[in-house]
Amino acid sequence: MSVTAAKGFAAAGIAAGIKENGNPDLALVVNNGPRRAAAGVFTSNRVKAAPVQWSEQVLRSGQVSAVVLNSGGANACTGPKGFQDTHATAEKVAEVLGRGAIEVAVCSTGLIGVLLPMDKLLPGIDTAAAQLSEHGGEKAAIAIKTTDTVHKTSVVTGEGWTVGGMAKGAGMLAPGLATMLVVLTTDADVDSETLDRALRGATKVTFDRVDSDGCMSTNDTVLLLASGSSGITPGEEEFADAVRAVCADLGRQLIGDAEGASKDIKVEVVNAATEEDAVEVGRSIARNNLLKCAIHGEDPNWGRVLSAIGTTSAAFEPDRLNVAINGVWVCKNGSVGEDREEVDMRYREVHVVADLAAGTETATIWTNDLTAEYVHENSAYSS
Amino acid sequence: MSVTAAKGFAAAGIAAGIKENGNPDLALVVNNGPRRAAAGVFTSNRVKAAPVQWSEQVLRSGQVSAVVLNSGGANACTGPKGFQDTHATAEKVAEVLGRGAIEVAVCSTGLIGVLLPMDKLLPGIDTAAAQLSEHGGEKAAIAIKTTDTVHKTSVVTGEGWTVGGMAKGAGMLAPGLATMLVVLTTDADVDSETLDRALRGATKVTFDRVDSDGCMSTNDTVLLLASGSSGITPGEEEFADAVRAVCADLGRQLIGDAEGASKDIKVEVVNAATEEDAVEVGRSIARNNLLKCAIHGEDPNWGRVLSAIGTTSAAFEPDRLNVAINGVWVCKNGSVGEDREEVDMRYREVHVVADLAAGTETATIWTNDLTAEYVHENSAYSS
Numbered sequence: 139m140s141v142t143a144a145k146g147f148a149a150a151g152i153a154a155g156i157k158e159n160g161n162p163d164l165a166l167v168v169n170n171g172p173r174r175a176a177a178g179v180f181t182s183n184r185v186k187a188a189p190v191q192w193s194e195q196v197l198r199s200g201q202v203s204a205v206v207l208n209s210g211g212a213n214a215c216t217g218p219k220g221f222q223d224t225h226a227t228a229e230k231v232a233e234v235l236g237r238g239a240i241e242v243a244v245c246s247t248g249l250i251g252v253l254l255p256m257d258k259l260l261p262g263i264d265t266a267a268a269q270l271s272e273h274g275g276e277k278a279a280i281a282i283k284t285t286d287t288v289h290k291t292s293v294v295t296g297e298g299w300t301v302g303g304m305a306k307g308a309g310m311l312a313p314g315l316a317t318m319l320v321v322l323t324t325d326a327d328v329d330s331e332t333l334d335r336a337l338r339g340a341t342k343v344t345f346d347r348v349d350s351d352g353c354m355s356t357n358d359t360v361l362l363l364a365s366g367s368s369g370i371t372p373g374e375e376e377f378a379d380a381v382r383a384v385c386a387d388l389g390r391q392l393i394g395d396a397e398g399a400s401k402d403i404k405v406e407v408v409n410a411a412t413e414e415d416a417v418e419v420g421r422s423i424a425r426n427n428l429l430k431c432a433i434h435g436e437d438p439n440w441g442r443v444l445s446a447i448g449t450t451s452a453a454f455e456p457d458r459l460n461v462a463i464n465g466v467w468v469c470k471n472g473s474v475g476e477d478r479e480e481v482d483m484r485y486r487e488v489h490v491v492a493d494l495a496a497g498t499e500t501a502t503i504w505t506n507d508l509t510a511e512y513v514h515e516n517s518a519y520s521s
Numbered sequence: 522m523s524v525t526a527a528k529g530f531a532a533a534g535i536a537a538g539i540k541e542n543g544n545p546d547l548a549l550v551v552n553n554g555p556r557r558a559a560a561g562v563f564t565s566n567r568v569k570a571a572p573v574q575w576s577e578q579v580l581r582s583g584q585v586s587a588v589v590l591n592s593g594g595a596n597a598c599t600g601p602k603g604f605q606d607t608h609a610t611a612e613k614v615a616e617v618l619g620r621g622a623i624e625v626a627v628c629s630t631g632l633i634g635v636l637l638p639m640d641k642l643l644p645g646i647d648t649a650a651a652q653l654s655e656h657g658g659e660k661a662a663i664a665i666k667t668t669d670t671v672h673k674t675s676v677v678t679g680e681g682w683t684v685g686g687m688a689k690g691a692g693m694l695a696p697g698l699a700t701m702l703v704v705l706t707t708d709a710d711v712d713s714e715t716l717d718r719a720l721r722g723a724t725k726v727t728f729d730r731v732d733s734d735g736c737m738s739t740n741d742t743v744l745l746l747a748s749g750s751s752g753i754t755p756g757e758e759e760f761a762d763a764v765r766a767v768c769a770d771l772g773r774q775l776i777g778d779a780e781g782a783s784k785d786i787k788v789e790v791v792n793a794a795t796e797e798d799a800v801e802v803g804r805s806i807a808r809n810n811l812l813k814c815a816i817h818g819e820d821p822n823w824g825r826v827l828s829a830i831g832t833t834s835a836a837f838e839p840d841r842l843n844v845a846i847n848g849v850w851v852c853k854n855g856s857v858g859e860d861r862e863e864v865d866m867r868y869r870e871v872h873v874v875a876d877l878a879a880g881t882e883t884a885t886i887w888t889n890d891l892t893a894e895y896v897h898e899n900s901a902y903s904s
Contacts, residue, residue, distance in 0.1 A: 184830075184832075185839045215857070216857070217856035220856070250822075251824045354832045356824075427735065427891075431896050431900045435899075435901055441595075449567075472600065473600035513891055513892055513896060516815065
């Protein structure tokens with residue numbers, strides 16, 4: 139269903155020959171209206187790929203007619219030629235579809251520092267356009283995969299309207315050098331300002347809190363397009379809830395498919411003085427390589443949780459900290475708590491709770507364990 | 522030579538039975554004067570082990586008569602009982618040596634959240650005291666090892682005076698959950714204020730810039746003790762240079778013995794607007810798991826260097842960044858530079874230069890690659 143679950147959209151996914159192995163590598167998503175409202179959120183990395191620089195300009199108008207996405211090359215750190223290539227890609231889509239290039243967003247993912255094979259990409263756009271279909275969502279989702287083992291889609295349905303989408307990658311919006319690309323579509327009749335509020339609110343508590351390996355991509359992009367074809371304008375809160383639900387579902391799928399991971403780790407920080415404190419502490423725990431190794435070894439090593447908390451500027455007293463792993467409070471008041479032998483870590487999902495005992499705020503960060511397979515995949519995934 | 526290279530010091534290293542495998546685990550370093558001046562630098566982790574809390578108090582007077590160090594247990598996150606145990610350890614050393622407990626610094630390293638076996642540690646102090654020797658430096662250095670494969674010592678000699686020392690662990694002062702403990706001694710006749718300035722100046726550019734895995738210990742401690750027994754007071758700059766040289770040598774040895782590492786990586790940031798910028802960028806590069814994996818795979822993946830730079834707040838323009846790996850400028854002006862095939866990465870030491878083209882300041886951070894062995898060692902090193 140993916141990006142074509144909502145009415146008013148067509149999509150396609152094809153193999154243009156950008157990937158040397160012949161796998162699908164080019165996706166096209168087209169908004170057939172009547173509305174063409176859109177919002178976007180991009181990587182906060184200051185080294186931005188050419189497609190991000192381009193698409194940020196496109197989104198300024200709040201109007202997107204089409205999104206073209208390629209895997210097999212990030213078009214990042216490619217200089218002026220890389221930007222020209224992105225521009226040419228948008229122009230080509232605009233020409234084929236009879237739209238304006240400034241309404242065509244471009245997303246790329248793959249290796250950094252390599253120019254795209256435009257002799258393959260541009261003809262691929264003709265092929266993709268010829269295959270555009272209201273049932274093309276799955277094929278589009280498949281064509282944006284890189285190291286993903288499965289394609290990721292999600293749909294939430296309201297009263298007569300729908301939000302759906304596709305995602306690839308593993309990482310947070312800011313992280314995941316395995317770039318995260320997400321395209322969401324809706325047939326709800328909402329304007330670009332409403333889309334923008336809903337999307338920013340959703341990404342802040344979903345993709346922003348998915349932190350597989352602490353590395354921030356040059357290409358991360360999340361787009362939300364509205365066709366308005368349902369003719370229904372939901373209440374803003376209801377709509378925002380649906381967008382957040384789709385983002386949360388896709389974010390969880392990204393963590394579940396992270397490179398080399400054997401555990402999905404939910405880091406929940408509770409009783410923080412502020413939400414910012416909760417996020418800072420959650421991220422510090424989620425990025426601690428030693429803890430990630432311990433969890434890989436099914437070792438409930440709460441000392442590594444405490445030492446990660448200790449590096450933050452959050453409000454807490456060391457001797458009031460509590461930590462639970464999979465429901466067992468192995469650390470109480472900053473010291474030894476319940477018997478660590480009670481902790482059952484056999485399953486893929488691991489739940490770490492850090493209680494700061496400093497307030498009432500909370501935040502949840504998702505991450506993965508650190509494995510030999512991660513090292514293998516990322517030392518072999520040559521640039 | 523280690524801590525007994527300088528005159529006026531005696532040391533011992535014995536197996537007290539704290540480690541279950543019977544390896545040496547208790548070290549004693551005694552300053553026989555005439556001076557007993559000292560300075561110390563401790564972890565910036567807010568979750569501080571009991572021995573750190575104690576030793577910070579000891580150092581306030583600028584006087585240290587003895588240092589007792591144990592491996593086999595960090596005595597961190599052990600509550601009031603843990604602090605009592607550290608206090609009892611200092612009292613025991615004081616009693617055996619006939620000094621005041623408040624002049625006895627205590628250092629511990631090993632697992633977090635486990636109480637020390639005081640029934641073994643306290644009798645061990647008697648044994649160690651009986652073996653104190655002006656030639657005991659090597660044995661002391663051996664007794665503080667945990668996952669270290671070799672013991673680390675260094676000596677620099679001035680005109681009639683000496684600075685020597687020992688280190689264990691891998692990490693920066695702040696990092697390396699494999700706690701870093703360092704004891705330096707000198708027979709130079711210098712006061713505690715001079716020692717403090719020399720030590721802080723040295724750690725800031727040496728141990729503080731050794732960042733094996735970005736994890737900050739609860740126990741990191743660096744002590745510098747002066748006996749004054751040479752009767753010589755060197756010029757302050759000359760003395761500070763010697764302290765910095767010993768710290769740099771020990772820091773390099775720590776990186777060379779980091780857990781599971783196959784590459785030692787020198788990250789040199791040049792042409793930064795400020796030294797703070799250079800350090801921030803260097804640390805960001807040094808902590809990038811994806812880059813560390815790539816270097817493990819001997820892949821000169823400069824895109825990962827750029828994306829790490831892009832996450833910082835340092836002054837730079839993305840299209841003016843340059844990156845060299847082992848002397849080859851693989852990235853020029855933020856884009857593809859010299860042929861990456863020219864980069865020879867066969868050797869253990871790898872040199873990454875990041876040119877920010879934004880000023881004249883520089884900083885060097887040392888780190889390691891990320892390997893399957895690191896994962897193995899830290900998922901098996903059970904808490």
